[in-house]
Amino acid sequence: MFSKLALVILSGGLIGVSVLGLRHQRSQAQSELTQAQLRINRQDERLWLLRTRIAQRVTPRQIETLTAGLVDLHPIDPFAHAGLADAQRLAVVGGARGFVGPPPPEVKLPAAGAKATKVAMSNLPKSKVPGKRQPAKTHPPTKRVAQTPEKERR
């Protein structure tokens, strides 16, 4: 009788401890999740703060002030290195406006596509025409690498 009673009490105790342990683990997991969420929120706030600081430092005015004493900056002119054909095309557009001035040189402009490329390329020195085979001496001879057979590689 005593042993039975002791067994019942002990079992009850064990079950209680197990349930409490499980409850504690659940609480701990949820607590960690919450803490993680709070950390994410803090990181977000930090990110927003940094974002505004960066924005403050990269306004056009700030960049101008920053670079004023360092280098002599000029705006990039996309047309400064335009090919002759581009320059002539621009000249034709400008001349059509009715301004008084020296007429632009007459150029037969291609419509588009391959012909236009040909006209543009024909004005360039032969050695610099892209896509043309260059003399062998400008390139060092390439070293032939023995190809590993597919089977061996595997």
Next chain:
Amino acid sequence: MSEGKAEGRCFRLYSTLLAGALTLVFAAVLARIAQLQLHPSDELVEQMTPRVSSTKELSLRGDMTDRLGRLLSATRFSKRVVIDPTLVADLDKTINALAPAIGVSSDGLGQKLVWAMGENRRRTLLIEEAAKSGSGVAQAVEDEEVVEAPVAVNGVYPTSHDDGGDDGGAGPTLKKPIRYLVLSGMLDDEQVRAVRRVVSNRKLKIKGVSLESQALREFLGGDEVSEIVGLYGWQGVHKTGSEARKDKELQGQPGKVGYVRDAAGTPLWVEAGQIQRAVPGNDVRLSIDLEIQRIAIDELTRGVEECDAQGGRILVMDPNTGEVLAMADVFRPVSGLTPLPLISKLDAAKRGVIAAKKNELAGSRARFQLVKPDVDEHGKPRLPGLGRNRCVEDVYEPGSTFKPFVWSVITELGRARPDEIFDTEGGGPWITPTGKPIRDVRAAATMTWREVLINSSNIGMIKGSQRLSAREFHDAVSRFGFGKRTTIGLPGESKGVTTPLDKWTVFSHTSMAYGNEVAVTPLQMVRAFAAFARNGEMAGTMPRLRMTASAPGEPAGVVYRVLPEKVATLTREAMSHVALSMESKYAKVAPNGSPWKFAMFGKSGTSRPPAPPFGYLQHQYVPSFIAAAPFEDPMMVVLVVIDDPGPERIAKRTYYGAATAGPIVRKVMERALTYLGAKPSAATVAHVDTTQPME
């Protein structure tokens, strides 16, 4: 045998006793549980309330950016110090530790805390008295709003009397002790670190202090765009500018997180379904380009300085989409200005008073104040975001910049051909039909109708406008949108001043031909001028102005035709000569010595500032220049208005629009188009007669 029986009896006895004892223990435990559940003590009731708290998740207000995504205003979170005065154990220690950390004086912080603690003692006493007397006083309530310490008078805080407030006959309302008191404004990083050090220092044992996050709107575009962006006040109470106009789009929805906490208030976990995430607001992309705005302000400021003017205005617009790219006004303090004379209604009613004053003003050589500084009622400069936007709110007389509109309508109606010869009376003086003598700046015996516009001949324009009926002239003014507000939606926009048809006189007819008796805002002017700056089928139509950037491929908005395509192109061609003439005389080359890259067309104008009711000021001017470029495919309309060039400019006769505003427009156009990567024009300077002065 008997021994065995005795042992059995003994064991049964012990077992019965043990079982009885256990039963008693269990019964006692059960009784205690029943007592705790049914009649717990007061102390326990307080502890038994569910330890669940909720915290508000602040929503992030959307960003406001310029057209290229540069941040103009954005929200970030900042910390401030709050305290629960009921938890403060050592007042002196708390004050001495916190004051240097948050950068305030110990006195100020001490007075705040002492007031709160005194107030708490008073409230506690009142609650206790009410409980003792059992006078049926309602339960104490918490403060509805965040408590702030009242302003101290001679270092002493007044006592609160709000406990005796009458709530409709139901007895006085008692308030619970203050548990939330804000001690500081927004802290910087260093201050936050200092406060954290103080709070975490176990030796100091400071309790009740915490750091609270608050959303803070940061204006990153700076003063340059402050008038456009506006302001967003603390917690959104006051809003101005685009912050107010786009508030619905920008604001998000706050969220809520409910969590279980322990007795110390530490968050333990969040129950399922207790997270309601905040929804951030949408971003708004303004049409403003921060770099073009900077260029515009730089050149305008320099130009205003060179002209010794009182101020200036600039507006840059994309004529194809109607987007405002830059908008700014500059005020320059000038010493020795005379305020414009005021006259009371009583004096104005007296006969001869106004005429006498008018004569006095005409003879005066004083320089009158035309632009007032943006100050509040106490004379302090206003916050930049609260300032007046003179490009939208203030009108000016366009002068000769109005001529292209009249010229194009006369041409459209076929009342004059571009090559028709007009007798321009050798430049005058010529007496108008109203009896007013008129002169031309550029004198010529005759001019073609096209040259009338190029040379800005007042005589030619008046003679041309005589061929229009009053209705036709009035319709011509209205169709370009003058006298009506634009659809841009900026606050305080003026609709300008035009003469209504029923008040139209012969004076209106002659004056409006050269841009007098009409007042426009810079915004109206650029919108109307866009009709000449649009290409192809769009030529002759007006854009719908907008302050937000258009999405790629978005239609150009509502447009309506004001001129046939051909007439718009014809007017534009004539104006290209005006721009070339201005360049050859006042802005031959770019500041770096190279020729201008972009050909433009435009018109200059000069008017006298009005001084109602005394007419116009005779020795001061408001010159302006409006232009578009590149000529072949305009990407930009720029208008510059200069308020009152200095006396030296007037003496040298270089106060005209072409001499003052023209070079500014030219430089802004060049820099802004280069920045945008526009194709340079291949134009050369035309052969324009520059021996004659031009307006």
